[in-house]
Amino acid sequence: MPYSGSCLCGETKIEVSSTHNAQIACHCTDCRQTSGSSNSTNILPLQSDVQITGAVKEYNSKAASGNTVTRIFCSNCGCAMAHKSKVFGDKMAVQTGTLPDFATIPFEAELFCKSKFTGLGPFPNAAQKDTM
Ligand SMILES: [Zn+2]
Ligand SMILES: [Zn+2]
Secondary structure, eight states, X not given: OOEEEEXXXXXXXXXXXXXXXXXXXEOOHHHXXXXXXXXXXXXXXXXXXXXXXXXXXXXXXXOTTSOEEEEEEETTTOOEEEEEEGGGTTBOEXXXXXXXXXXXSOEEEEEXXXXXXXXXXXXXXXXXXXXX
């Protein structure tokens, strides 16, 4: 397994079996609220390459696009693990904060830059997009 990690309390584990050389930051309102921070950091592996185990909960919300987004989080400590949406096809977004290896993997894009917190400059070499 190239990447593995866990939530804050350790009850939920995640493993991603595909290799990723870049990640994506998202500054949308939903990502801010669910991450409790200025943005989320994500990769988009195939759902079949992701294993999340533990007592997770799911929460469905409507994105700005009208699509339903299913957020997967640890039911014990609330840590955001991943989210699914029809727009991702057979992939899913995995929040990389649970995966220590992503501390040194660069960003290829920033999404929803129009809602970015003030004072945050562009990430080096990351495409700046105002929507997805
Ligand atoms: Zn937990
Ligand atoms: Zn977002």
